[in-house]
Amino acid sequence: MPGPSTTERLRVRDPNDIVTARRAARELCAQLGFGNADQTRLATAVSELTRNVIQYAGEGRCQIEDVSDAHSLGVRVTVEDQGPGIPDIERALRDGYSTSGGLGAGLPGTRRLVDHFEISSRPGLTQVIITLTRRR
Numbered sequence: 741m742p743g744p745s746t747t748e749r750l751r752v753r754d755p756n757d758i759v760t761a762r763r764a765a766r767e768l769c770a771q772l773g774f775g776n777a778d779q780t781r782l783a784t785a786v787s788e789l790t791r792n793v794i795q796y797a798g799e800g801r802c803q804i805e806d807v808s809d810a811h812s813l814g815v816r817v818t819v820e821d822q823g824p825g826i827p828d829i830e831r832a833l834r835d836g837y838s839t840s841g842g843l844g845a846g847l848p849g850t851r852r853l854v855d856h857f858e859i860s861s862r863p864g865l866t867q868v869i870i871t872l873t874r875r876r
């Protein structure tokens with residue numbers, strides 16, 4: 741029988757919180773039985789998204805959940821902020837697009853790393869939901 745499912749809710753406000761969120765994502769992945777490459781995928785995705793929160797919104801939240809069931813391992817991460825929002829999401833998802841002189845690889849890279857990627861944004865609420873799933 742699976743154990744009680746886990747949800748972690750973390751505040752994202754300063755660079756240390758990126759490290760904490762990244763580590764929490766990796767640890768939950770490991771605990772659920774994901775391999776090392778998947779742990780690294782999720783940790784990298786979580787760093788990019790939480791970095792964006794700090795850089796573009798100042799602060800926000802990161803929720804990390806076990807969504808495993810009898811057939812599959814699953815971990816879902818929701819990263820959200822109440823900042824200015826992303827006016828053109830399609831453009832923000834393009835490789836190399838950055839409003840801060842960055843690499844512009846965070847969102848498109850994150851999308852490629854995970855199995856499910858959902859983004860919604862308006863002024864006052866930007867939310868990115870990512871999921872990694874593997875068959876047991």
Ligand SMILES: Nc1ncnc2c1ncn2[C@@H]1O[C@H](COP(=O)(O)OP(=O)(O)O)[C@@H](O)[C@H]1O
Binds near residue numbers: 824841
């Ligand atoms: N949480 C956010 N709030 C507002 N704008 C964002 C957020 N995350 C990303 N963006 C916008 O999307 C662009 C692309 O993000 P990303 O792919 O991470 O590249 P980078 O951070 O290197 O610019 C950013 O330059 C920024 O304009």
Ligand SMILES: [Mg+2]
Binds near residue numbers: 788791792842845846
């Ligand atoms: Mg970024």
